Amino acid sequence: MPLEFGLWRVDDRPERVVTRPMPLESRLEELIEADPGILGKPLLLIGRQVPTQYGKFVDLLGMDDEGSLHVLELKRDRTPRAVVAQVLDYGSWVQELTNEQVRDIYRTYAHGRSLPEELDEAFALTFGGSPPEALNASHSLTVVASEMDAATERIVGYLATGFQVPVNVLFFRYFEDEGRSYLARTWLIDDAEASAPAQGGKARGKQAPWNGTDWYVSFGDEPGGRNWTDANRYGFVSAGGGEWFSRTIRSLPIGARVFTHIPKVGYVGIGTVSGEPQPFEEAVLSIEGESRPMADLPLEGTYRYVGPRASTDEQDRREWIVPVTWERAVAREEAFWRTGLFANQNSACKLRARFTIDEVSRHFGVSQDAADS
Numbered sequence: 001m002p003l004e005f006g007l008w009r010v011d012d013r014p015e016r017v018v019t020r021p022m023p024l025e026s027r028l029e030e031l032i033e034a035d036p037g038i039l040g041k042p043l044l045l046i047g048r049q050v051p052t053q054y055g056k057f058v059d060l061l062g063m064d065d066e067g068s069l070h071v072l073e074l075k076r077d078r079t080p081r082a083v084v085a086q087v088l089d090y091g092s093w094v095q096e097l098t099n100e101q102v103r104d105i106y107r108t109y110a111h112g113r114s115l116p117e118e119l120d121e122a123f124a125l126t127f128g129g130s131p132p133e134a135l136n137a138s139h140s141l142t143v144v145a146s147e148m149d150a151a152t153e154r155i156v157g158y159l160a161t162g163f164q165v166p167v168n169v170l171f172f173r174y175f176e177d178e179g180r181s182y183l184a185r186t187w188l189i190d191d192a193e194a195s196a197p198a199q200g201g202k203a204r205g206k207q208a209p210w211n212g213t214d215w216y217v218s219f220g221d222e223p224g225g226r227n228w229t230d231a232n233r234y235g236f237v238s239a240g241g242g243e244w245f246s247r248t249i250r251s252l253p254i255g256a257r258v259f260t261h262i263p264k265v266g267y268v269g270i271g272t273v274s275g276e277p278q279p280f281e282e283a284v285l286s287i288e289g290e291s292r293p294m295a296d297l298p299l300e301g302t303y304r305y306v307g308p309r310a311s312t313d314e315q316d317r318r319e320w321i322v323p324v325t326w327e328r329a330v331a332r333e334e335a336f337w338r339t340g341l342f343a344n345q346n347s348a349c350k351l352r353a354r355f356t357i358d359e360v361s362r363h364f365g366v367s368q369d370a371a372d373s
Contacts, residue, residue, distance in 0.1 A: 080145070230301050
């Protein structure tokens with residue numbers, strides 16, 4: 001049984017406020033839409049009355065900060081057992097949603113509302129960061145009700161705790177007192193007992209598709225270290241300071257298109273990898289058609305290098321240089337950033353974020369499609 005509680009008004013003596021039936025469950029749907037925080041967990045709503053392929057409609061569909069989906073189904077006038085069966089059916093549908101289908105659901109929901117058009121921006125405004133590459137890797141199912149019969153409570157508890165089905169019931173209590181209305185909530189199954197969200201269906205389709213060409217590069221422009229002015233002027237990206245930092249940038253293939261970002265500043269360039277990764281002391285760059293050792297160039301920054309007798313640890317920490325032909329690059333002061341753009345702590349990774357590719361390409365006036373570049 002869920003934790004039951006009452007509400008008292010305290011003046012000279014405590015006086016219990018009477019629980020009343022919710023006037024309209026559709027009103028509860030509106031309240032949740034206006035502030036998903038009343039559910040007790042941060043959620044970004046991505047759909048209301050979402051049509052499924054089976055001719056039914058999900059009351060509310062939300063997303064948490066890990067990209068997991070939350071199906072919220074209000075009891076309305078259905079019997080408790082019927083609504084549990086319905087939400088389980090919705091689970092069979094939602095687990096197959098691909099990354100792009102999830103984004104399409106949000107676009108439909110945002111249309112005509114005062115909401116960002118793209119999920120990436122809405123996610124960043126809600127959670128303060130970029131959405132994960134894999135959306136809908138898991139999901140959970142919630143029946144929202146004012147009451148539930150004992151048999152149905154047993155069924156939900158049996159499924160959730162016995163078979164790890166991600167279903168729970170959220171009870172709302174509605175109070176009226178001297179012309180004011182109040183809502184209180186409690187869960188059938190406590191978070192500590194509830195099962196983990198169900199993993200989605202096939203992993204295929206959960207990640208945004210990758211075009212095979214575009215990469216994200218994080219360029220750590222640091223005082224006393226690497227300098228973006230050098231990279232912009234001579235055509236390269238780089239990383240170092242340890243194996244963890246340099247191994248991803250060493251994976252950049254020739255021909256890769258790199259979207260280069262300075263952490264906490266913004267995007268500063270788009271270019272194409274034109275040479276193999278090389279440690280700083282061996283790096284050679286093409287300057288106005290002439291091959292020049294990087295160590296001989298007048299540089300603004302400082303780059304870690306090693307001598308012939310360097311230890312393994314010293315070799316791991318050296319700077320690795322990747323030659324790049326810039327299609328468009330700007331000074332640090334002209335960096336581009338807007339809410340929802342992709343950012344990652346890796347020095348380099350595959351860029352799947354379509355919103356970022358489109359917005360950064362548009363800003364710099366280059367082709368948005370790698371195939372056309």
